[in-house]
Amino acid sequence: MFKLTNRQQRRSLWVLLVGLFILVVLLIPTSNWVKSSTKEQAAQYNSRLSPVIMIPGSSATKNRFDTLVKLLNQESAKKHSLLKVEVYNSGKVSYTGKIRRGDMEPIIVVAFENNHDGYSNIKKQAKMFNVAFEQLVETYKFNNFKAFGHSNGGLIWTLWLEKYFNQDNGVRIKTLMTLGTPYNFSEKSATNKTQMLSDLIAGRDKIPNYLTVLSVMGTKTYNSDGLVPEGSVEAGKYIYQKVVKHFTMMTVTGTDAQHSDLPQNQQIVSLIRAYLLNQDNNQRGNQNNRKVQSSNN
């Protein structure tokens, strides 16, 4: 049926044959790519890992939460392993500690070489955090995580959620707990909005609407934790309220309620246990329902 009656047809035949050849050649890399990409996606989907990622405040190092993690692991059958990550200004990322095999809820602390205060530094830190976060997802293939930020760490989380978090790549953030986070820096009243607060309010639509947010503050006097004014922590509601699924504010008083003591505060440890960590040891990582149990111990 295919009579090569003229040169034109022969030339077309050559083109088609080359095309067929290209297709056949492409088949091998395509097949390899499909298999590996599907495997990777399936690994992430089926992953039961659900880490808690913590970001310390300014001037703090990756060792900032050592005590907190120790307290969390006390009186608990489930010991959380601790991985410390430091991001250097060059973009290099270093790791200390490791995630224990079989530990489905490790704690990962991300700190920065540039740990200075100020809006411009926070912007840089959010960007550096994103580098570390992408590496962590790539390496450990988790599909959900919980976030914790002390002081400026909460600002880095907020900025990162608005600017860098990609909701489409299959990773969900379940809960964000910020501790003494100065959403309006040292301003006591939200009527004087800092540039940062205005920016964060303007970008609030990017924050995932399924998120649960807890903003905890300490109070030493009646209006401050000794460093951050209550008004500044409370300003967080202008960012999160009406945007996320649940937004809760709590105040902690008593011993260790001073700003820098907060991560060692026994009440905070209980709050993290109750609201941030998974309650059920057998719970699958990709299920988002949380059963708040009182009869845990």
Next chain:
Amino acid sequence: MIDTVVSKTVRYRQFSFIRVVRRTLALIFPLALVGVIAQVLSTVLFSDNGYLYNVFSVGDWMPKVVMVVAQNALLALSQVTIGMLTVYASYGAARYTAQLYQIDDQIPGITGLVTSLLLSVRYSQRGVSFDQNMMNYGSLLGGLIVGYLIGQTFRWLVKKEALKPGRSRHTVDVENRVAVCVRPILVILMTALTLNIILNLISYYSSYTQAAAILQSLSSGETPFWLKMVVVCFTTLLEWLGIVGSYNFQPGMDSTAATANLNYAFAHHTAYGVPYPYLGSSLYNSFANFGGTGIALALLLALAIVARSNNKQRMVRVNFLPVLFNGNTGLMIGLPVILNPLYLLPAVFLPLINLLIAAFAIFIHLIPTPVYWIPDGTPGPLVAFVGTNGSVVTLLFTLALLAFDVWAFLPFVRLSLAVEERIHSLDAKGEQTDNV
């Protein structure tokens, strides 16, 4: 039988509008071809979701500068070609309509171009902007109609003697000619402006995209199978008419049903037994869209087998690469398929038959439902292979389906070529004035 078809087709082609359309499509074909090649290269090789980009992890080894420059250059090229094809179509249609009535074609041509631009203007708080949807390949039919109407307006409003074609020897001639044209230009531009204001007022533009979204949502999820079929028919019919773009099926990965399928496959390590086995968008993209809407790849192969003339074989060769990566614009305009009654049946209904066969194959568990992510510009015959995580049975099934499509296209292509030959010889015999 050929005789009846020939006489019917001859009558069809004698409609002034159809004559204008054929010439205009021939005029804009080179632009469409360049544009579609740029588009295909940019999507397949240089964009994050592209097929070759992913398969060869281009992002890992290609310098970022090269990527960005290539992306921008190709975008520029496709924007001024395919991105403005309707404007050029309106220019061409106005010119050829004027030529048809033996009046000077330059001023109608330019008026066509300006009118098409004017209709695309969109008002916003920041001033005016152009609506891409009104200017690109997707609104081709609109551009052709606008151009045709403009040509007709010139014919009605200007005395024929005043606009005789021919070379103007003096500037005075040109000036005279333009003076005669002021009235029709004013009438046309005023009408276009009024239309444009109305379009803006009824926010036609957003309803256009909304309609597309509704159409798309109908094709996936829980809608009954017959309704999906109707949607597919409607889509291919629109493409045949020269109305595409936003009505095109996007890979259904964003829909909840597709996600449910994907999650099922991840959890169960198989794509057999997914909750939505007959998802319109994924079936359509995998089994009824080889080479672009209307199974362009099958048409191209059929053409390569049947055609004898230089012209047609050249058409096959220049379009082969883009069609392989699902860029069918060149073939749609160059052959042309658009508004060509001889290709109406296969272009509209063959995808439907493919869908039915594919659905049956899934029903009897011969092949799994394609659920995995498919990069943009994956060659038609490989789409289902990728979507089923490299199932060889599916690949063979797809190739068989493609062979069937080529076979089904053969008689239509043969008929179309025979008819064209007949018309050609009729013209040669007939009077010289009426050169169709």
